[in-house]
Amino acid sequence: MDQLNLRHLYYFWVISREGSIAKASELLDLAPQTLSGQLATFEESVGGQLFSRERRRLVLTELGQLVQSYANDIFALTGELSETLRLAPADRPLRLAAGVSASIHKLIAFQLLQPALKLNRRVNLDCRTGRAEDLLLSLKRKELDVVLTDRMPQTEAVTDRFAVHPLTSSTISLFAAPEMAGRLRDDFPASLNHQPLLANATDAPYFQKLMNWLTISNVRMDLVARVDDSALIKVFGREGLGVFAAPTAIKEEVCRQYQVEEIAPVKAVTDQLYAITRSRKVAHEGVRAICSGFDQPR
Known part of the structure; x- marks a missing residue:
């Protein structure tokens, strides 16, 4: 299976929830024959039967249960995405991926992240700890928005790849x-x-x-x-x-x-302590809050 057909997956998912092609066809506004053909095509693409018939009702096979478990996650996320996109941009959750050097005390790390968590919008924080070198590599790959560390990166790395913002x-x-x-x-x-x-x-x-x-x-x-x-x-x-x-x-x-x-x-x-970003001009609202939240020695 080189490419999964999400429309066919969605049809299967609705059928699995409704328990019959007839009920699913009404919900999807499709002819039962059309829906049955789409299901057959999907079963062929996944390489196995997804349903068995028991007393005029479709029952998921072992393969069908596996595919349904993934479909549940996929369409839960698409539903969440749809709801999020309906919100005004300012009301959408802000995702913040932050790396924290393992050598930073946890209480200090929380204090450094707190300005971003106090923004007047919901923040979805993805916080990772580890070696500063590994976190900077993730920052370079754009897997992180900021790295909080207690050591200055090498001069070449700072000038060529990153910007350093002294914190507290x-x-x-x-x-x-x-x-x-x-x-x-x-x-x-x-x-x-x-x-x-x-x-x-x-x-x-x-x-x-x-x-x-x-x-x-x-x-x-x-x-x-x-x-x-x-x-x-x-x-x-x-x-x-x-x-x-x-x-x-x-x-x-x-x-x-x-x-x-x-x-x-x-x-x-x-x-x-320092905040490391990919650019001196910080566009991310949460990272800006972190960089401006600690500018005085303690």
Whole structure:
């Protein structure tokens, strides 16, 4: 079957719902003989019988059930499309496909996306997480409208393919379970010496800056785990397995949600976030909201 005839598929779908060619022909305003011929042509194209007769009623075969399941999805979507196209352009849902680097904390990612979700129209968000390099490739293929990342793409890629929009920045704070945090606040940062450290395995840029700061401060921490999920690393910290870093901008949410406490902020270390688009002039309303929603450091 090189090409599926959607009209024949639609005729089959109506017959399957009505249970007989006679009822379907009335609904479609076609002669029963014509509809029967169209069904036979469709069965030939799919390579099998779609109905069997039981007590004067058409019953779907196994192949017919399979084809009907796809037809249900197809015509549900076409019906939704028809309803959407009847709306005025300003009332139609806005589709936003956004990529978010896995190294960005989930609470921060939500804050970055929030301006688009607050538009005065419905937004259908398709949000994907992953490596920045993979997301930028999807952006180049026009599978994404924007990529949110915490690392600047290579200069050649920026100038030749993408536009970079600086968003917000935040200092970094260190967190731990309450007992450990209380103990490490005294004589900070020397108190961190030989304490267990939980690292972000996605090599977030701010973590590399943090390690440099520790070296300059003559502090050597013991790396006990590398965790590539920003939520899981906080759970490990809550259970007392070590100290972890997170943006100061979300410290209240981190402490409340994961029942940890801030040890201290590290003002020398910042986390800068960017929105990457295919063009400097952004046409997508949702992407414009994101790019203009965060322009002040935190």
